[in-house]
Every structure is written in structure tokens, then in C-alpha cells.
Amino acid sequence: MALNKSDVEKIAHLARLEINEADIPLYANNLTNILSFVEQMSAIDTTGVEPMAHPLAASQRLRPDIVTETNQRELFQSIAPQVEAGLYLVPKVIE
């Protein structure tokens, strides 16, 4: 299947990626090639095959519900782009 400009724009929006207008044709072409390549998968009948999400047939381990981590807010916020009074700052969301 061939992706067009608006397909790429839609996918980029879903992925929260800004793509330069000038680069869209190249992405459309690359993504179309990759999708045509993976299209080979549809030639194989997989009726009744159980999907494999994980290499080891393991279920998620649970740990006791007790506090194991100490608060390291200052350390973690020391590498944040913008913080104030212990809060991460982003542009205004609610008017």
C-alpha cells in the first residue's frame, strides 16, 4: 500500500512528531517501501497460531506492595528542561 502526504501527516501527528514539509515525500516513499516489504507476511496462513508476545512463556512477577525507592526529586529534576518549586513546567494547558 502506498502512503500519501496526508497519511504521513496523520501518522506523524499520532506519534507526536513534527516532520518538515519538505521531508514528507521522502518519508512517504520510505514508509511505503517498508510496508510493502513487511506485506510478505500476509502470504502465510496463520489461522489458529497463537500470537507470541514474548520469548519466554513467563507471566509478570509481582513484588510485595512495600516502598522500596527513596524520593530523589531534586536529583531527577536537576536534569529536567524546566522546573519550578519542585514542579515540571510545560506551556499553559488550561486557560
Add this chain to the structure above:
Amino acid sequence: MLHNKTIAELSADLHAGEYSSEHLTRAFLARIEQFNPQLNALVTVTAEQALADARVADARLKAGTAGPLTGIPLVQKDIFCTKGVKTSCGSRMLDNFIAPYDATTVTKLKDAGMVMVGKSNMDEFAMGSSNETSFYGPVKNPWDTAAVPGGSSGGSAAAVAARLAPVATGTDTGGSIRQPAALCGITGIKPTYGRVSRYGMIAFASSLDQGGPMARTAEDCALVLGAMAGFDERDSTSVDMPVPDYRATLNDSIQGLKIGLPKEYFGEGLDAQVAQVIEDAIKQYRTLGAEVVEISLPNTQLAVPTYYVVAPAECSSNLSRFDGVRFGYRCENPHDLLDLYKRSRGEGFGPEVKRRIMIGTYALSAGYYDAYYIKAQQLRRLISDDFIQAFKQVDVIMGPTSPTVAFNIGEKVADPVTMYLSDIYTIAVNLAGLPGMSIPAGFVGKRPVGLQLIGNYFAEARLLNVAHKYQQATDWHDRVPEGF
């Protein structure tokens, strides 16, 4: 020459007091200073901390509390979080990221007394097979600087090949330890999924990612893997099984070992000269007493297409954490929250990472999920079952690691699908979660060829043994690239 010694040899010298870890560390730091500018293998050099760590190692050696890895210099792939040290993952997104904690692998190797001298260049977020997607520029292959070193652990492979360190860590999601090991003429092992903790190893595709050592010999890999492996409660898919002494079984007999050669690994697409090198290596194994049988892994052709749905799907989810809010790159003057997300990610990620995020987003989106993601997971089952069947007949599977020797820098960048196909023999191993290795087996011209060994689940000790026996009988792993 110190830099040509293996870890086993260096360790013996350190314990005998022939020289100090500080002396050894200075020797490797000097080589890094001399050769790294032409190779671009390391993106960060931690000289000061390394010398401090070396002096601590020397104190342990004097006090008699040192282990076999104490005082041995090491390069960490820049995907492993290192507390207080920049951890870029080859990306502009993390160019300003100083990790606030150590990955479990980093902690374990520190505890063993290893001395980190620096962090290696890599494809951005481990997405690439040539190291050309790095924000910091491509790494050069020490065997031929016109060639790529492979990827994504290309900086680690080039560093070990050029003797900038005796060992480096790597990670392997679709071949990222084995393919660069092959292309740079070194030894690398990707353990069974779950064997080495993924905690603090920046996630690309969580059901495929696995860390492992890259060194010159199987014996050195055995030593370092022994220190890296083991259960970690901080990794929810870590396997709680004892770690064997991988070194203890290196010399076990391989008389009667059954080697399976998948006919699909020797067909169209395999370079004829690479095929010849691999056939010669198999002959060597026959001489060593192994039996060789042809096997079939019928779904081999589906591995790359399946991988390019599964891995991007997982990556699109994992990389959603890079949003410009809590750490990493943030765009200038965002006018609202959506703009902050989109431009931080659009400017912070390079083209290959963006392609994979978009493929994954598409494959997981409403209306396409069954056709792509579920379908790929079903094929993953079939690919995995092929190996389960094969291991009923054979002990180890062998073939080429890569269909060609290292290609030229720039040769495949314009065509992502062609690049993806360079991992055709390695990818299925990750989908199945099996352990795999690459060992040097010869050359085509100046460029090295790797022999791939694939083992059954948790058969790392057997793989290392089988590799070691070959290295006792051959000297491909001892070759040094000219000029280094």
C-alpha cells in the same frame, strides 16, 4: 604489547603484580587519545574517573580481594545508564542527559572491579546496522576505514578491534552485538532473553533487547558474561536461574557435537566468498570431531518482515517517554503543549528513529493492529517453533553472521529496506529469544567474516565452549588491523 593481551592474560599479570591497573588504564587511555579521532568509536572518555577506579582496583589487588575482572579496562555502550556520566544513546534527544542512576550491568561490572574508560558510539537508540544513524557521526571500521563497523554496537566493536579496550558491552535487538562483532573481526555473545538485566539499558524493543559482552575471545566473553548475567528484581523479565561458571566448561570436548546448518542461511543473498569462509570454518569443526547435518528453518525469509513490525511497534511505545518534559531535549519557545511534544521529538530524533516510530504507530493504529501486529506475533511463533524443532536434532546451529563483509560508509543509507536485510541471519534469534554468538572466521580481502553460533535456551556455556575450541585451533581472533 599490553593492548594485544586478552583479559585472561591481563588479569594474570595484574594478580602477579607485573604492572598496576593504573598503568594498564593509562595505556588504554593513551591509545584512545591516539586512535579515537580517526575511528569515532567512543563518544565520551572518562579518563579521570577511570584512573580513580584503577587505583581502587589496585588496592583490591594488593589486599587480595580482587576477582578475575578487577582492574580490567572496559568500554560501556552509550545505551547503558551511567550515574553522573552523559548517556546519549547516540541521539540528540539525550545529548544533554546525565543519567541519575547506573544500569544493573554497569553496577555489576563496577562491583567486579572493572574500570570504565569511556562510552561507545552507536546507532541512534540502537536502530541501525551500520552506526551511520548516530547523532555523533559514523564510526569507522579499523580493518578498512572506508567501511562501516556494523551496528548498532559499532563503536564497541571498533573499540575492541582497534585495541582501545579489551572488552566492551553491547546490546542486541536484531543482531546489534553479532553483526558488528562479525564486521570488525571480534567475538560477541547475545545471551538468552532474560539472562542479562535490562534495567538501565535504554529500551528499544523490550521483548527483543538483550545485553552482552564483545571481546576478542570466547574466554574473555565467558569471564565478562559471568559478571553481567543474573537475576535482577528491577527487570520484570529477568530470569531467576543460577549463572554457571562459563569459564569452567570452555575446554569440554566437542567430539560428537551435532552442528546444524540451516539450508536457508546458505542460499540466495549470501556472498560467495563469505560462504567459502564459513564452509572452511565448518570443515575445521569436522576436524575437531563435530558432526554436521543440514537442517531447515523454513520461515527464515519471514524473520526480517516480522521484526520490522514487532520492533517498531515496541519502539513507538517505548520512545513515547521522550516528550521534552522531564529530561532530554526540549525545543525552543513551544507555543502550546502539543507543539512542545511534536517539535521536541521532531528535532530530537533522527530520520531512522522517526521512520521506525511511524511504522510502529501505523502498525498499532486502529484498523491495522490485527493485520500487522497480531500477524507478526503469529509469525514470530512460527519462526520460534522452527528453532525448537531444529534443536531436537542438533546441539548448535551455525551459519554466517552477515550475508556480506562490511559495506562502505554511505552505501546503504538511502535505502532502509536494503539496510534491514543485512541482519537477515541474526534477527530470527532475537524473535525466538535464543542465545547467539559471532566469532572471527576469516577475511574477504581486508574485511573480516563472522561465523554465527546459535544455541538452545540458556546454552551460553555450550556456545562459549564451542567457540573456544575453534579459537584454540585457529588464530583469526588474534589478527590485528593494520595501523593499530
